Amino acid sequence: MNDHGIAHGFTSVDTQPRPAEWVQVLDRLSAEPFYAAYKQRLQDFLRAEPDGLFLEVGAGTGDAAVALRSGRGARVVAVDSSSTMIAQVRDRGLPQAAVADGHRLPFAAGVFDGAWADRVLQHVVEPARVLDELLRVVRPGGRIALADPDYDTQVLDIDDQELARRVLRFRADVALRNGTLAHRHAGLLAARGIYDITVEARTLVVRDPSAADNVMGLRTWAHTAAARGCLGPVDADRYVAQFDDAVHAGRFTYAVTFFLTAGTLPLSTNR
Secondary structure (H helix, E strand, O other): OOOOOOOOOOOOHHHOOOOHHHHHHHHHHHHOHHHHHHHHHHHHHHOOOOOOEEEEEOOOOOHHHHHHHHHHOOEEEEEEOOHHHHHHHHHOOOOOEEEOOOOOOOOOOOOEEEEEEEOOOOOOOOHHHHHHHHHHHEEEEEEEEEEEEEEEEEEEOOOOHHHHHHHHHHHHHOOOOOOOOHHHHHHHHHHOOOEEEEEEEEEEEEOOHHHHHHHHOHHHHHHHHHHOOOOOHHHHHHHHHHHHHHHHOOOOOEEEEEEEEEEEOOOOOOO
């Protein structure tokens, strides 16, 4: 629940009416150049050496984990809370995959050379606890890398900017548990004694309305907000009409900034 007593929207792929459709969503995201580029950069942050052992938490379909293994020669373990996704990971050639909760990772302390979580902390109930678990299972001197969009950075060009802000606030504050946490990742790492912290910001700019609808569902956000009691149905209809007007006028623009954050665990275990 949020501060207004409204339950957050997304919980788990396996609880959705058609979980297999989320596989298609993630595949479409992976095919987008923006996503492919930042995912590659996130893996650069891990500084993976051949035969090093790395963990991806919230691995989704496993494409990134497979890419790290094939591109860097690293050994990779993938976990996800969804059995649907872990089945995909194994089907795509990574047998070291398991259903696991990021709040309670089933690994001993210090067994991995690095770990990463991509678009995970925005969804979890206790992001600090998941981060602590990531750090627990990485050896001293190992690497940690995080990526999330920060929905406090959203902009959308429709005529009624106040209405746009209301819908975007729904996305930031209700549709996601921790939709505005990403710019604080570096601070969370620093507070835990992580050093050599790097932060990069990459802004996703969407001009193609079909991409926005197929991948992000932007056009549906207002009606989702109305169904959750966060927006009136008249305003939801008006949002869609203005969304379509912006598309037809060729001025449609939506943007949100992703933060990529990484650091090194201290050689001392006293964090």
